[in-house]
Amino acid sequence: MAKIEILVGTTQGGTEYVADDMAAELDKLGHETQIHLTPNLSELDPKSLWMIVSSTHGAGDLPDxxxxxxxxxxxxxxxxxxxKYALCAIGDSSYDTFCQGPEKIISRLDQLGAISFVNKIQIDVQMDPVPEDAALAWLAQWQSSITPTN
Ligand SMILES: Cc1cc2nc3c(=O)[nH]c(=O)nc-3n(C[C@H](O)[C@H](O)[C@H](O)COP(=O)(O)O)c2cc1C
Incomplete structure (x- = not known):
């Protein structure tokens, strides 16, 4: 069992559904997940796995x-x-700044020494109108490599 902090960035709530589905899947596998809709650095365990699940708004900006x-x-x-972290970005490829919002977070995490646990996924809502499906398929590729110590 691993502790997994799920950090959600959403404006209309669609990305929250994606996070909920991945959390349910991870819970089924016996992991301990916690969803953060207003993440606070001081409340997150820096020795756990963080999943950043975020859309992009404005022009390449993070949701409020x-x-x-x-x-x-x-x-x-x-x-x-x-x-260790995993990024699930959700965006729309009709924007030049496709999925750029959460890249800001990742770039800062990298500066602070964090390591990417898996290759990120960038879900394009033009191609995947139900982003949950793409997110769960991505998770299925690597969920078995999550260990108690990550
Ligand atoms: C005003 C507005 C600005 C957006 N800007 C971007 C953007 O810069 N890059 C991108 O990839 N997607 C952009 N999107 C698309 C959203 O990220 C996409 O619709 C996403 O599914 C919204 O998820 P949410 O409801 O969880 O926030 C934008 C959407 C809106 C409505």
Missing amino acids: NIAPFYQQLIATNDDLTEL
Whole structure:
């Protein structure tokens, strides 16, 4: 069993459904998931696996609910070298800034020493109108490699 923090960035709520479905799948496998709709750095375990599940809004911007978390990351110098993360980005390829919002978070996590646990997925709602399906297929590719220590 692993502890998995799921950080959600959403404006209309669609991405929250994607996060809920992945959490349900991980719970079935015996992992301990926690969904954060307003993530707070001080409440997250830096020795767990973080899944960032976020759409993009504006012009390559993070949704408002997760933007303050990004500011917390910018303000901290915490050592995150024990942290592993997985990115599930959801966007629309008709925008030049396709899926760029959560890249800001990933870029800062990398600066703080965190390591990507798997290749990210960028779900294009033009191609996948039901992003849950693409997200669950992606999760199925790597969920068996999650270990208690990650
Ligand atoms: C005003 C607006 C701006 C958007 N900007 C972007 C963008 O810059 N890049 C992108 O990939 N998708 C963009 N999108 C598409 C959303 O990320 C996509 O519709 C997503 O499914 C919304 O999920 P949510 O309801 O969970 O926020 C934008 C959508 C809207 C309505």
